[in-house]
Amino acid sequence: MSDVPEAEGGAPGATPPEPAAPRGEHTAAFQAKFRAARSEFEQHAAHARGQFDEANERIKERTGRDLILAIAIGVAIGVVTVSSLVFVKWTFLIFALAAVGLAVFELARALQAGGRRIDLAPQLAVVPLLLVSAYFGDLWLHWSMLFAGIALVVVWRLMAQMVAQDGRVYADVLADAVVSAFVPVYVTFLASIALVLLREDGGEWWVLAFIIVVVIADTGAYAAGLAFGRHPMAPRISPKKTWEGLAGAVVASLAAGALLAQFMLGLPWWAGLIIGAVLVGTATAGDLGESMLKRDLGIKDMSSWLPGHGGVLDRLDSILPSATAALALHHLLSPLGAA
Numbered sequence: 001m002s003d004v005p006e007a008e009g010g011a012p013g014a015t016p017p018e019p020a021a022p023r024g025e026h027t028a029a030f031q032a033k034f035r036a037a038r039s040e041f042e043q044h045a046a047h048a049r050g051q052f053d054e055a056n057e058r059i060k061e062r063t064g065r066d067l068i069l070a071i072a073i074g075v076a077i078g079v080v081t082v083s084s085l086v087f088v089k090w091t092f093l094i095f096a097l098a099a100v101g102l103a104v105f106e107l108a109r110a111l112q113a114g115g116r117r118i119d120l121a122p123q124l125a126v127v128p129l130l131l132v133s134a135y136f137g138d139l140w141l142h143w144s145m146l147f148a149g150i151a152l153v154v155v156w157r158l159m160a161q162m163v164a165q166d167g168r169v170y171a172d173v174l175a176d177a178v179v180s181a182f183v184p185v186y187v188t189f190l191a192s193i194a195l196v197l198l199r200e201d202g203g204e205w206w207v208l209a210f211i212i213v214v215v216i217a218d219t220g221a222y223a224a225g226l227a228f229g230r231h232p233m234a235p236r237i238s239p240k241k242t243w244e245g246l247a248g249a250v251v252a253s254l255a256a257g258a259l260l261a262q263f264m265l266g267l268p269w270w271a272g273l274i275i276g277a278v279l280v281g282t283a284t285a286g287d288l289g290e291s292m293l294k295r296d297l298g299i300k301d302m303s304s305w306l307p308g309h310g311g312v313l314d315r316l317d318s319i320l321p322s323a324t325a326a327l328a329l330h331h332l333l334s335p336l337g338a339a
Contacts, residue, residue, distance in 0.1 A: 129149055224248020286322065
């Protein structure tokens with residue numbers, strides 16, 4: 001027989017089992033590993049956040065915009081716009097009334113700060129007159145409201161000047177009247193053209209398509225200008241706009257136009273190239289036009305109501321002239337969809 005004693009509860013010669021660790025030690029070890037993993041994750045997250053903040057600050061320093069806020073606000077506006085057009089298209093009128101009213105308010109305030117005398121009440125009264133007549137009325141009523149609105153703001157300004165009797169010179173009074181007429185034509189009337197397009201059969205898709213093309217053109221210009229911008233396009237008007245940014249806008253708008261024409265508007269892809277080319281031209285002209293106006297007024301943005309974007313008019317500057325082009329393109333190209 002072997003002289004090795006039998007292990008208790010086991011086979012002869014087996015090594016005695018180690019006593020099991022208390023449950024508390026297992027819990028403590030797990031918690032230590034969890035804390036270590038969490039700490040490592042927090043370090044990686046803080047590092048990534050720091051890099052992102054640095055990149056955002058560089059973009060903000062170069063463009064003057066907060067990228068995060070700009071994206072968040074842009075997405076929110078996009079959701080409201082798309083929802084109003086796709087589900088119940090007449091609700092877009094409510095959205096348009098609010099946006100155009102704010103834009104008119106911004107422009108009137110900016111002109112007042114620049115020394116022009118603009119009467120806010122008649123300017124805001126013209127907004128529903130033009131927009132509602134554009135959507136519910138016919139062409140004759142729409143144009144009648146335009147001339148009535150211009151007459152209202154001009155006569156109001158002249159009467160207010162007569163009441164003031166402050167010795168303002170004739171040239172300034174005439175300039176005030178002309179600028180007063182400019183506001184409803186530039187903002188309210190051009191915006192109302194989008195509602196004329198909206199009331200057409202399938203007009204909601206055309207409105208959505210032209211807004212998408214304009215937004216994508218603006219985004220393409222921003223991205224290309226940020227990445228490759230070296231040669232200023234119009235330094236006296238807008239120093240940060242570059243030819244490289246314009247090239248990015250052209251490529252983006254042509255691609256968007258071709259895709260939207262085929263999959264949203266039921267048109268040939270080449271018709272979408274026409275849409276993209278025309279709209280990138282009107283969007284660029286609108287952007288530069290508003291930049292020229294702001295430079296004359298000595299301001300960077302129309303307001304600070306939309307952080308990362310500026311004011312409401314700063315977002316509508318490319319859309320306003322593009323609405324007229326979109327209406328013309330609709331009448332010109334829609335027959336291709338029925339062919």
